[in-house]
Amino acid sequence: MGKFFAVILVVVTLASAYPIVTHKYVQPVDISTHGHAIDEQLADTMAEGGFAFVGAQLLLAFFVWKFSSRKDGSKVKHLPGGAKLVVATAFILVGTEVLALGVLGQKAWADVYFTPPKADALQIQSQAGQFAFYFRYPGADGKFAPLHPDKIDEGNGNYFGLDPANDVEARDDIVAAELTIPVNREIHLLLHAKDVGHSFYVRELRIQQDFVPGLDLSLHFTATKTGKYEIVCTQLCGLGHYNMKAYLNVLPQEDFEKWLKDRAAEQ
Amino acid sequence: MEEAAVQPTHVHAPPEGFLRKYVFSLDHKVIGKQYYGLALVSVFIGMVLSWLMRFHLVWPEVKVHGLEVLSASGAPGGVITPEYYLSLLTMHGTLMVFFVLTNAPFAGFGNYFLPIQIGAEDMAFPRFNMMSFWTTFVAFVVLVLAFFIPDGPPISGWTAYAPLSAVGKDAGPGLGWGQNLWAISIAIFCIGQLLGSLNFIATTLDLRAKGMTLMRMPICTWAWFITSCIGLLAFAVLLPACLLLLLDRMAGTSFFIPSGLVVSDRLQNHAGGSPLLWQHLFWFFGHPEVYIAILPAVGIVSHVLITSMRKPLLSAKVLIYSMLSIGFLSWMVWGHHMFVSGMNPFSSLLFSFPTLTITIPATIITLIWLGSLYGANIQINSASLFALGFVSMFVSGGVSGFFLAQPSIDIYLHATYFVVGHFHMVMGVAAIFGILSGTYFWFSKMTGRMMNDSLGKLHFWITFVGTYCIFMPFHYLGLVGNVRRYASFVDDFMAPLMPVHKFVTIAAFVTGAAQFLFLYNLIYSRFRGQLASENPWHGTSLEWSIPSPPPWNNFGDKHPVIFHDPYQYGVKGSKGDFVMQDSPEQIVGG
Numbered sequence: 037m038g039k040f041f042a043v044i045l046v047v048v049t050l051a052s053a054y055p056i057v058t059h060k061y062v063q064p065v066d067i068s069t070h071g072h073a074i075d076e077q078l079a080d081t082m083a084e085g086g087f088a089f090v091g092a093q094l095l096l097a098f099f100v101w102k103f104s105s106r107k108d109g110s111k112v113k114h115l116p117g118g119a120k121l122v123v124a125t126a127f128i129l130v131g132t133e134v135l136a137l138g139v140l141g142q143k144a145w146a147d148v149y150f151t152p153p154k155a156d157a158l159q160i161q162s163q164a165g166q167f168a169f170y171f172r173y174p175g176a177d178g179k180f181a182p183l184h185p186d187k188i189d190e191g192n193g194n195y196f197g198l199d200p201a202n203d204v205e206a207r208d209d210i211v212a213a214e215l216t217i218p219v220n221r222e223i224h225l226l227l228h229a230k231d232v233g234h235s236f237y238v239r240e241l242r243i244q245q246d247f248v249p250g251l252d253l254s255l256h257f258t259a260t261k262t263g264k265y266e267i268v269c270t271q272l273c274g275l276g277h278y279n280m281k282a283y284l285n286v287l288p289q290e291d292f293e294k295w296l297k298d299r300a301a302e303q
Numbered sequence: 304m305e306e307a308a309v310q311p312t313h314v315h316a317p318p319e320g321f322l323r324k325y326v327f328s329l330d331h332k333v334i335g336k337q338y339y340g341l342a343l344v345s346v347f348i349g350m351v352l353s354w355l356m357r358f359h360l361v362w363p364e365v366k367v368h369g370l371e372v373l374s375a376s377g378a379p380g381g382v383i384t385p386e387y388y389l390s391l392l393t394m395h396g397t398l399m400v401f402f403v404l405t406n407a408p409f410a411g412f413g414n415y416f417l418p419i420q421i422g423a424e425d426m427a428f429p430r431f432n433m434m435s436f437w438t439t440f441v442a443f444v445v446l447v448l449a450f451f452i453p454d455g456p457p458i459s460g461w462t463a464y465a466p467l468s469a470v471g472k473d474a475g476p477g478l479g480w481g482q483n484l485w486a487i488s489i490a491i492f493c494i495g496q497l498l499g500s501l502n503f504i505a506t507t508l509d510l511r512a513k514g515m516t517l518m519r520m521p522i523c524t525w526a527w528f529i530t531s532c533i534g535l536l537a538f539a540v541l542l543p544a545c546l547l548l549l550l551d552r553m554a555g556t557s558f559f560i561p562s563g564l565v566v567s568d569r570l571q572n573h574a575g576g577s578p579l580l581w582q583h584l585f586w587f588f589g590h591p592e593v594y595i596a597i598l599p600a601v602g603i604v605s606h607v608l609i610t611s612m613r614k615p616l617l618s619a620k621v622l623i624y625s626m627l628s629i630g631f632l633s634w635m636v637w638g639h640h641m642f643v644s645g646m647n648p649f650s651s652l653l654f655s656f657p658t659l660t661i662t663i664p665a666t667i668i669t670l671i672w673l674g675s676l677y678g679a680n681i682q683i684n685s686a687s688l689f690a691l692g693f694v695s696m697f698v699s700g701g702v703s704g705f706f707l708a709q710p711s712i713d714i715y716l717h718a719t720y721f722v723v724g725h726f727h728m729v730m731g732v733a734a735i736f737g738i739l740s741g742t743y744f745w746f747s748k749m750t751g752r753m754m755n756d757s758l759g760k761l762h763f764w765i766t767f768v769g770t771y772c773i774f775m776p777f778h779y780l781g782l783v784g785n786v787r788r789y790a791s792f793v794d795d796f797m798a799p800l801m802p803v804h805k806f807v808t809i810a811a812f813v814t815g816a817a818q819f820l821f822l823y824n825l826i827y828s829r830f831r832g833q834l835a836s837e838n839p840w841h842g843t844s845l846e847w848s849i850p851s852p853p854p855w856n857n858f859g860d861k862h863p864v865i866f867h868d869p870y871q872y873g874v875k876g877s878k879g880d881f882v883m884q885d886s887p888e889q890i891v892g893g
Contacts, residue, residue, distance in 0.1 A: 037683040037760070045695060048768065052699075052775045061779035063715065064796075078712050085702045092669060092698045099676035100691060103612075106680050112614040112873040113678025119618030122674050126666040134659040137709060142652060144711035149648035166474070166566070185563040186570050197565070231566040232467040232474055233578060235643070235718065239784035239796075244714050248578050248645040249466055250561025266796055270718035270786050272460045274467060274475040275386035278789035 038104020042097040049093040056086060064239045067261040067286070071242035073144035080140065084133055148243075153256035157222035162215065163196055164247040165230030167276030169267060170195045171215045173296065175208030183228070196228075210299045216285040218292035219262050227253045235271035238284055246271050259286045314425040317855050327437070329429035330855055334436050335415030336749065341436075341443060342407035345398045346735075347822070348447075350815050352395040357808040359383040359391075361801065363791045376476075377455050385790035386476045389458035392788065393477075394449070396461030397485065400592065401492055402443055404730065407738045408599035409534070410439070410499050413527035415749060417503060419846045420524045422512025422863040422885075424856050427505035431498045438495035446488035449481045457482040460788065462589070465559030465581040466566075469551040470573070473566040483552060486545045493542035496534050503531035512845075514865030518620065519884070521844045521869040522609075525623045526602025529630045530595050536634070537591040544584035551576070582644055586637035593730050594633045598626055600737020601668060601697075604690040607744045608672060610842050611687035612679035613880055615870040622671050625664035632661045642710040643717050651710040658708035665701050669694065685759025686840075689740035692767045693733055699771075700729025703778060718788070721781020724774045732770045739766075739821070746825075747839050751852045752832030758824045762817055769814025776803050843883050844869050 055061050066075055115121070161172040161180055174180050181203040188197040198206040217223050227236060229247035236255070237244040245255045269280035287295060318324045328334060355367060366381035377387030414432065418425055426432045449456040457477040459468040463485065472479030507528045511520070520528070550556040555572070559581045562574035609616060616622060638646065638654030672694050681687065703725040706712050716722065739762075746754045785792075785800055792801065838847040845865075849858055863885045874890050876882035882890055 037688075038681055041683070041688065041691060044764070044768065048695075048771045052771065055779050061782045063782065064784060074711050074715055077709065078706070078715065081706050081709065081712060085705050088705075089698060089702045092673065093695060095673050096676070096691070096694055096698075099673060099679075100681060103676055103679045104681035104683050110680050112612075112680055114614070115617060115674040115677040119621045119671065119674075122617060122670040123621060123667055126663055126670055130663050130666045134662055137705075138656055138659050141655070141709040141711045145648070145651065145709075145714075148711070148714060149651075183563075185565050188565045188568070190568070229564075231564050232470070233464055237718070237786065239715075242715050244643050244717050246644050249564055250576070250578065251645050253645045266794055268786055268794065272389070272464065272467070272788045274478075275384075275389065275458060275790075277389070278385055278791055279793055281794065 038100050041104070042101035045093055045097040045100070049090055049097070053086060053090055056082065063242075065261070066242060067240045067259050067263070067265070068242050069258045069260060070144070070147040071240075073147050074242045077137070077141050077144045081137055084137070148255075153224040153254075154222050157224040157256055158217065159224045159226065160215065160217070161196075161226040161228060162236060162247075163228045163230055164234035164236070164269065164273075164280075165195070166232065166274050167269070167280035168195075168213065169215070169236075169269075169280070169282040171212050171282075172196055173210040173212070173299075174205075175210055175300065177205055177208055179205040180226075181206030181209055185230075188230070208300065210296065210303060212299060214283045214285055215267060216287060216292060216295055217259060218289045219259055219286050221289065222256055222258045224256045225254060227255070232273050233271045234269045234273050234280070237268050237270040238265055240265045241284070244270060259284075262286045262288060314856075315429050327433055329425070329433050331414050331418050331426045331429070331432060332749070332853065332857075334432050335411050335413070337436050338406050338414060338439070339411035341440060342403045342411055342738075343822075343825075345402035345406070345443065347818070349395050349398040349403060350818065352391045352398070354812060354815055355383065356388060356391050356395065357811045359388055360791065361805045361808045373450060374455055376453075386458050387455070388790035389460070389788070390456040390477050390481070393458060393460050393485070394446070394456045397446060397489070399731065400461055400596070401489065402439075402446075404596035404734050405496065405534075405592070406439065408603060408734055408741070409527060409530050409595060410435075410496075412523075412603060412738075412741050412745070413503060413530070413599060414499075416745065416846055417524055417527050418506060418510065419849070419853065419857055420521050420844050421507065421510060421515050422845055422858070422865065423506060423510035424858065426502050427509055428502050431502050435495045435498035435502065438491055438498065442488045442492035442495060445484055445491060449477075449484040452480050452484070454479045454481045457485045462585060463548070463581075464585075465548065465551070465576075465578045466561075466564060469548060469559045469576075469581070470564065470566050470571055471552055473569055473571070483549070486549050486552070490542055490545040490549070493538040493545065496538040497542070500531040500534035500538070503527055504535065507531075512863045512865055518623075519865055519868055521602075522605040522616075522619055522622060523599070523602035526598045526605075526626060529626050530598045533591045533598075533630050533633060534595055537588045537595065540584055541588035544581065544588070547584075548581070579641075579644060579646060582641055583637070586640045589640065590637040591633040593726070594629055596730050596734045597697075597737075598629065600693065600734045601626060603737045603741040603744075604693045605672070606844070607686050607690040607740050608675070608694075609870045609872065610744075610840050611682045611684070611690065612675060612872070613682070614675065614679050614873040615868075616675045617671050619868070619870065622668055625667045625671075628664045629661060632657050632664075636661065639708055639710075639713075642713045648710075655708055655710050659705070662701070662705060662708075665697075669698060669701070684743070685754065685756050685763060686740050686744035688760060688763040688767075689736050689743060692763065693736035693740060695767075696728055696733040696736055696770070699775075700725060700727075700733055704729060715784075716781055718786060719781035720777040720785045720787055723787050724777030724781060727777070728770075728774050732774065742825070744840065745846070746828065747835035748846055748851050748853070750829050750832070751835055751850075752828050752830075753835050753839065754828040754832060755824050758820055762820045762824065765817035765820075766814055769810055769817065772810035773807050773814060776807050779803065841879055841881055843867075843871050843881050845884055848883055848885050
């Protein structure tokens with residue numbers, strides 16, 4: 037019966053590792069300038085974690101195969117080196133791994149969070165509310181008008197609570213339901229939550245950041261490939277959470293400018 | 304500690320009458336069984352909820368007959384609505400984490416065996432003990448009540464993130480009285496756990512028999528002791544957090560709600576609160592809670608493995624120190640749940656290092672088990688199979704934790720099925736394997752009868768392979784970017800992944816169905832099982848020195864005296880290859 041356990045465990049282990057080894061399930065294409073650092077970190081961790089997973093499971097299977105249901109009176113033996121060997125192995129192997137990945141990983145994290153956006157980054161505001169994203173461009177004056185929560189009127193398309201009657205800056209603000217951006221230009225996205233917590237996740241951008249009500253958060257990224265990608269909410273926000281998504285349109289610079297001009301004319 | 308050996312003649316009088324014997328019992332053994340029973344009811348409810356969720360994910364339009372009776376609005380005509388899916392998700396998580404993973408391995412087995420393993424007649428405070436169970440029971444009733452009120456259960460998940468959980472019914476169904484009941488239930492639950500933890504600590508420190516030094520306590524007693532220390536601190540934070548949440552909801556305060564929120568077109572009358580405060584308080588409890596679930600299982604599995612291997616561990620001391628360091632480190636890592644929450648990105652680095660460091664004691668524990676298996680004489684039975692399965696799950700769940708501990712990778716994997724796979728394996732399934740191993744092992748002591756081993760093995764094979772079939776694919780889905788907590792997958796992106804979800808759902812049904820084998824075995828063996836001897840597994844710790852089931856005062860009128868470390872196996876004793884802890888005989892060889 038112990039041998040049967042060993043066989044089952046080996047099968048389970050190899051079957052678990054197979055889709056990873058054959059790259060059956062991998063991240064969608066990376067379209068950001070920082071994403072490769074995250075992907076490399078993930079790949080390194082997968083290699084080391086995979087080795088630990090397969091190694092430990094096979095060792096377990098081997099020992100159970102060899103040392104189960106032996107003849108009565110079989111004398112038990114002890115591992116040469118004993119607990120000292122175990123503790124030393126754990127400290128050296130895992131300690132090195134922890135330090136290496138810990139330190140390397142900080143570089144990828146720093147790329148995203150510790151480098152401020154460039155001065156010429158394009159500022160766009162994103163508002164998340166149950167259950168839609170809206171995006172606001174500052175318009176010709178380059179300024180975002182202040183928000184007035186009491187002025188929000190979704191029925192009349194005032195999603196952000198702008199007050200163009202009193203705020204001059206609000207008159208040229210452009211509001212859209214999709215995030216349209218130029219390729220190869222840094223975007224500085226300002227996050228604003230209207231009601232409860234939400235999150236901004238674009239798999240291809242390797243970006244995920246919560247919207248926290250009452251907290252002004254921002255993130256910055258540069259998309260390097262044109263195309264249409266999904267933005268999904270990843271913070272449980274209520275009954276329509278599963279359906280809260282928007283699209284990210286990455287356009288060539290000139291197409292983006294044209295789009296912006298057309299939108300400005302419409303509003 | 305000499306005075307610890309002097310015990311009062313009897314902690315309480317022998318129970319008389321049905322109520323005192325079986326309902327409001329002061330006997331730690333009855334209370335342990337009550338906790339276990341409550342966990343058993345909860346785990347089957349939780350499992351059925353997970354079935355409904357898995358069913359809805361892959362066959363969203365298909366009716367579940369009879370469900371409309373439970374909730375006419377949540378499942379009109381038997382078809383689950385997206386909001387009801389979230390209700391099921393919230394209740395599944397809450398029941399499993401609180402009422403199963405905390406109740407069974409810690410409060411259930413701990414109550415039954417901790418006093419016996421240290422040679423005590425009962426817990427230090429039997430009345431507190433009774434109160435702690437009945438408080439927990441009330442918490443359970445209050446929580447389940449949410450299914451039967453018009454508002455329905457909350458939809459904010461077991462983590463109840465504010466302000467979704469705090470602003471009230473404007474935010475969605477279930478967030479009115481449903482959420483109130485949730486917060487009240489968890490607050491009551493905390494009180495029960497605080498009473499229980501205090502009792503465990505006092506009992507361990509004060510009621511040990513003569514000769515039972517701390518290092519002579521069995522590993523599972525150590526695990527329960529460390530867990531109770533964690534529980535005392537963790538639940539002491541969750542309790543006020545729940546009270547603040549209730550105040551926000553009912554008294555108009557704004558601990559977790561900032562100004563200017565417009566929910567369902569209504570400007571909320573709150574100002575000055577912080578949603579991140581709830582997350583900090585919740586995870587300050589929430590991460591140690593993972594160890595509250597897993598450490599008792601580590602202890603139980605070590606105890607079962609040693610007995611099944613017929614040799615001591617390479618070093619019980621190293622294993623105990625590793626558990627202690629995990630317990631200590633568990634207080635410094637809560638922020639790893641919040642890497643992308645908007646807290647200062649520098650603190651992510653601070654939270655990442657202790658999280659990665661926890662891998663070291665966890666690896667030591669695993670290698671101690673593996674190294675101890677070398678040269679052993681492993682007896683294969685239902686209990687040892689589940690213990691070996693636990694080791695496998697502990698490795699699988701631990702490895703994936705290594706990914707999520709790194710903030711940079713977490714940017715991509717956060718809130719995906721990778722996380723769901725990770726915590727189900729290490730906290731859910733591994734802990735449940737610990738509970739099952741303990742059940743097959745100690746059933747004989749608790750009832751006086753043996754469980755059916757063939758049925759137990761069949762249960763193991765299906766459960767072991769089944770859980771891998773369910774939770775391994777979750778990791779693959781997460782790697783591709785499949786987001787969790789979605790009631791249905793409407794993204795274009797999800798279409799090619801649906802076959803994987805179907806496979807998982809089928810695996811969940813099969814694996815779940817196998818749990819009824821266990822239930823049948825449990826009930827059948829309770830009444831018809833083979834009669835058990837005092838020491839069927841040739842164990843060495845004190846629970847095997849008394850009759851099965853033990854008398855109301857555990858040791859009769861004896862006061863056990865301890866002569867040995869807990870695991871004297873592979874030695875020449877008068878009874879075989881082992882010497883019991885309370886046996887005065889000298890140990891020859893080793």
